[in-house]
Amino acid sequence: MFNRACLALALLAGVFVTVMSPGPAHAVTDSWAEWAPVSGTSNDYSTTMTQRSAGFPAAQMASDSRANVALPSGASTFLDASTPPGAKYGSSRNSAYINLRPKADTPTGASTTTYAFANPTPDTGWAFVLGDIDSDQVQVQATDENGEDVPATEISSWFQGPFNYAGGTDQPTWNPATSTLTGNPTATDTNGASGWYEPDIRLTSLTFVFTRRAGFPVYQTWFVSRARPIGGTVADVSTSGSCPVESSVLTLVSPYGETLATTSPAADGTYSFGDFATQDGYTVRLSQPDGCAIVGQTEATVSNRGEDGDPASRADFEVRQVIPQAISGTVRDDAGAPVPGATVTLTRPDGTTATTTTGTDGSYLFDDNAVGTGYSVTLTVPEGYTAGPDGTTRSDITVDDTPITDQDFVVNQLAGVSGTVTGGGSGLGGVQVRLVPA
Incomplete structure (x- = not known):
């Protein structure tokens, strides 16, 4: 050859x-x-x-x-x-x-x-x-x-x-x-x-x-x-x-x-x-x-x-x-019950913010979000609760051509305090206080 x-x-x-x-x-x-x-x-x-x-x-x-x-x-x-x-x-x-x-x-x-x-x-x-x-x-x-x-x-x-x-x-x-x-x-x-x-x-x-x-x-x-x-x-x-x-x-x-x-x-x-x-x-x-x-x-x-x-x-x-998409989620307590009225804040990639509160079913929604990366959602923990194990912020959220769901939070409910006062005689000496769960 x-x-x-x-x-x-x-x-x-x-x-x-x-x-x-x-x-x-x-x-x-x-x-x-x-x-x-x-x-x-x-x-x-x-x-x-x-x-x-x-x-x-x-x-x-x-x-x-x-x-x-x-x-x-x-x-x-x-x-x-x-x-x-x-x-x-x-x-x-x-x-x-x-x-x-x-x-x-x-x-x-x-x-x-x-x-x-x-x-x-x-x-x-x-x-x-x-x-x-x-x-x-x-x-x-x-x-x-x-x-x-x-x-x-x-x-x-x-x-x-x-x-x-x-x-x-x-x-x-x-x-x-x-x-x-x-x-x-x-x-x-x-x-x-x-x-x-x-x-x-x-x-x-x-x-x-x-x-x-x-x-x-x-x-x-x-x-x-x-x-x-x-x-x-x-x-x-x-x-x-x-x-x-x-x-x-x-x-x-x-x-x-x-x-x-x-x-x-x-x-x-x-x-x-x-x-x-x-x-x-x-x-x-x-x-x-x-x-x-x-x-x-x-x-x-x-x-x-x-x-x-x-x-x-x-x-x-x-x-x-591409339709601007919603970001949504729920806030519930550690027993799974909805937490209404909780404040949730959305921070956009440009630094601007929007705030909403949860409904009676514990849900929240931010609509009309432009496509982009770097969104975050932060929960303000309501009175009577502490932050759950997953914290209060969901960061690095990317909005594309599908809605963003399941940005959920869990909070722990604080225990309530109540009781009675009893005394022996006419004065308050010897007052005994007993704490019982609410």
């Missing part, structure tokens, strides 16, 4: 961020890849291949092909709808492809061309095509998402068959044991003999070893990918007031942690990021509007591998308006 040192060429690691307007889901989008200009000299070429499906990782290509490497425009040579890949993904007309050669025009002068992906590829929804395989042969090699060599049996499962894009009868043959596509038996230079492949596992690299059998051969490579929409709904479930869902911000993150896109819903709550490469593992995250709370999940993992509008490709969320 190609020396892995060659993979040290810099990968495209930039983050693609875009803001897209919401829109409805629509038909699948298939696009043939784009190429950066080829740089280098004979036996040392490089370029970048970028699938046009957003979210598909770019690939840095390195090749020791001899001169001349070229990027034809696809205007005159292309895969039309009569070819198997063209029938599935659409015509490649006016989409560039790359022409490569052997390292040397000898049977032992094979060239090695490696595409190193910035992140593992999707495991569905893309293909590559090897064209003009006649007086030559090309071996396919790959590494999986863990960087391990992909076995020949797996690579062979990607092979979708031979065809001839020029309408001729010449077609190459595939050897599954060696993962090699070989031209016609006589190594005759013809036109259009091709084979195509659809990988079904995540790859970190793809390598082609191209060998001359006769003449001065060249081979062609196309890449194509499929994209489907990702979207969903942000629903306002407020029971009082309303939450402006269109002020929500949703972020789409790749399976590898890259921010790919942001968007906001329409007034009806629907949103779409647009089309992205078909794979699972995307994450959609929601940031709620000011004054609103998220009900339930704040992020969701989605997959757009299925059909448009598949539930797995949707991330639905709920928000509601």
Whole structure:
């Protein structure tokens, strides 16, 4: 296999961020890849291949092909709808492809061309095509998402068959044991003999070893990918007031942690990021509007591998308006009886206070408290009682989108004192006092 040192060429690691307007889901989008200009000299070429499906990782290509490497425009040579890949993904007309050669025009002068992906590829929804395989042969090699060599049996499962894009009868043959596509038996230079492949596992690299059998051969490579929409709904479930869902911000993150896109819903709550490469593992995250709370999940993992509008490709969320909340509790004695008329003081985070007294059932309530942290409630112990074991202050109370309850106090009732005075004779001498519980 190609020396892995060659993979040290810099990968495209930039983050693609875009803001897209919401829109409805629509038909699948298939696009043939784009190429950066080829740089280098004979036996040392490089370029970048970028699938046009957003979210598909770019690939840095390195090749020791001899001169001349070229990027034809696809205007005159292309895969039309009569070819198997063209029938599935659409015509490649006016989409560039790359022409490569052997390292040397000898049977032992094979060239090695490696595409190193910035992140593992999707495991569905893309293909590559090897064209003009006649007086030559090309071996396919790959590494999986863990960087391990992909076995020949797996690579062979990607092979979708031979065809001839020029309408001729010449077609190459595939050897599954060696993962090699070989031209016609006589190594005759013809036109259009091709084979195509659809990988079904995540790859970190793809390598082609191209060998001359006769003449001065060249081979062609196309890449194509499929994209489907990702979207969903942000629903306002407020029971009082309303939450402006269109002020929500949703972020789409790749399976590898890259921010790919942001968007906001329409007034009806629907949103779409647009089309992205078909794979699972995307994450959609929601940031709620000011004054609103998220009900339930704040992020969701989605997959757009299925059909448009598949539930797995949707991330639905709920928000509601935050209503200022009440803080309430009770004051009871150590026997469980309510203590009416007890004074309770609320201290707000800004230092202001409010005071109330308990009702006949021992309850108290402070309403209309804004969201925040640092509230406290303090009980003034009424006459005839002492503080209970849990004290007289409830501190570090946080008000969010639910009422604060059970801020309770217990006080201990003091014992009462009563008695009688008795005397022997007319004076008060010898008074005896006896204390009895009230």
